[in-house]
Amino acid sequence: MASNATIDVPSKGGFSFDLCRRNEMLLKKGLRSPSFLKTGTTIVGLIFQDGVILGADTRATEGPIVADKNCEKIHYMAHNIYCCGAGTAADTEAVTDMVSSQLKLHRYHTGHESRVVTALTLLKSHLFSYQGHVSAALVLGGVDVSGPHLHTIYPHGSTDTLPYATMGSGSLAAMAIFESKYREGLSKNEGIKLVAEAILSGVFNDLGSGSNVDICVITKGHTEYLRNHMSPYPRTDPQKGYSFPKKTEVILTKIIPLREMVEVIEGGDAMEE
Numbered sequence: 001m002a003s004n005a006t007i008d009v010p011s012k013g014g015f016s017f018d019l020c021r022r023n024e025m026l027l028k029k030g031l032r033s034p035s036f037l038k039t040g041t042t043i044v045g046l047i048f049q050d051g052v053i054l055g056a057d058t059r060a061t062e063g064p065i066v067a068d069k070n071c072e073k074i075h076y077m078a079h080n081i082y083c084c085g086a087g088t089a090a091d092t093e094a095v096t097d098m099v100s101s102q103l104k105l106h107r108y109h110t111g112h113e114s115r116v117v118t119a120l121t122l123l124k125s126h127l128f129s130y131q132g133h134v135s136a137a138l139v140l141g142g143v144d145v146s147g148p149h150l151h152t153i154y155p156h157g158s159t160d161t162l163p164y165a166t167m168g169s170g171s172l173a174a175m176a177i178f179e180s181k182y183r184e185g186l187s188k189n190e191g192i193k194l195v196a197e198a199i200l201s202g203v204f205n206d207l208g209s210g211s212n213v214d215i216c217v218i219t220k221g222h223t224e225y226l227r228n229h230m231s232p233y234p235r236t237d238p239q240k241g242y243s244f245p246k247k248t249e250v251i252l253t254k255i256i257p258l259r260e261m262v263e264v265i266e267g268g269d270a271m272e273e
Contacts, residue, residue: 040059040061040169040170040206040207040208041056041059041073041087041167041168041170041209042056042057042086042166042168042169042170042174042198042199042201042202042203043055043057043073043084043085043086043139043166043167043171044056044139044164044165044167044174044178044198044202045084045139045141045164045165045195046150046163046165046182046186046191047149047150047163048185048186048187048188048190048191049185049187049188050219050220051217051218051219051220052142052143052148052149052150053188053191053192053195053216053217053218054074054083054141054195054216055195055198055199055213055214055215055216056073056074056084056199056214057073057170057199057202057209057210057211057212057213058070058072058210058211058212058228059071059203059208059209059210059211060089061208066210069210069212070211070228071089072214073085073092073214074214074216074225075093075096075100076096076100077096077100077103077114077119077140077142078100078103078107078113078114078119078142079223080113080114080143080218080221080223081114081116081119081141081144081218082141082142082225083119083123083138083141084139084140084141084167085136085137085138086136086137086167086168087135087136087155088135091134091135091136092136092138095123095126095134095138096123096136096138098126099119099122099123099126103118103119113144113145114144115144115145115146116140116142116144116151117149120140120149120151120159123138124153124157124159125157127153127155127156128156128157129157131156132155136153136155137153137155137167137168138153138167139152139153139165139166140152141216143218148218149161150162150163150165152165152167163182163184164182166178166198166202168202168206168208168209169202169206169208169209170201170203170205170206170208170209173201173204173206174198174201174202176201177198177201178194178198181194182194188219191217192215192217195215196213196215200213200232203232211231211233212230212231212232213229213230214227214228215229
C-alpha cells in the first residue's frame with residue numbers, strides 16, 4: 001500500500017471527532033502504529049470592551065489516560081500577548097516558546113512593543129512549513145497599539161480572525177455557549193463569566209477536557225492570569241493515606257563483615273591452570 005494513502009475521517013475544529021475509531025481505521029489500513037494521536041482540550045477566546053479574554057481547561061490526556069490534571073494550556077508570548085494551545089502538548093509548548101523568544105529578540109531590535117500580527121505571522125509560517133506534522137492548534141489573543149486582536153491558527157497554517165473563537169475536542173460544546181450568549185461590548189466580569197461557562201461546557205461534554213478552568217484577561221498595559229479560576233470537580237472527602245496491616249516484624253538485624261565469610265590468603269603463587 002502506498003505510504004501517502006488517505007482516508008476520510010469525520011472531524012470538527014481541525015481535530016478528530018472520535019480518536020479511538022480513527023486510530024482503529026488507520027490501523028486496519030496499515031497507516032500507523034498502535035498509539036494515540038492527540039489529546040483532548042477546550043480552548044476559547046473572546047474580545048470584550050477593554051481587551052481580550054482567553055480560557056482553557058487543564059486536563060492533559062494520553063489516549064484514554066489522564067496524564068496531568070492541572071497542566072497550563074495558556075502560554076506566554078509577550079507581556080501583551082498570550083496563546084492557548086490544543087493538540088500535542090510538546091508541539092504547543094515548543095512552538096509557543098520558540099515564537100516567544102523570536103518576539104523578544106524583535107523587541108530588542110525595534111525598541112517597540114510586540115504586535116499581535118507579528119506573533120500570528122511567525123506562528124502560521126512555522127506551522128505551514130511543516131504541513132500539519134506539527135500538531136499545534138492555537139488561539140492567539142492580545143492587545144497592542146491598534147487595539148485588541150483574536151486569531152485562531154490551525155495545524156496546517158490557516159488562520160481566522162474572529163470576535164470569539166473555540167478550538168479543541170470540546171470546541172463545539174463551547175461554541176454553542178458563545179453562539180447563544182455572546183454580544184459586543186461585554187464588560188470584563190461578563191466576559192470572564194462567559195468564557196468560564198464555555199470552558200465548563202467543554203469539560204462536561206467532552207471526555208478529553210476536564211479538571212479546572214484557567215482564564216487570562218489582557219487589557220492595554222495590564223495582564224491578569226487567573227490560574228485555576230474555577231474547579232468544577234472539587235474533592236468531597238479529604239485525601240487520606242493508605243494503612244496496611246502489620247504482617248511481619250524485624251526481630252534481629254546482624255551485619256556480618258565480608259572478610260569473615262571468605263578466607264583471604266596473603267601472597268602466594270599465581271593461579272595455574
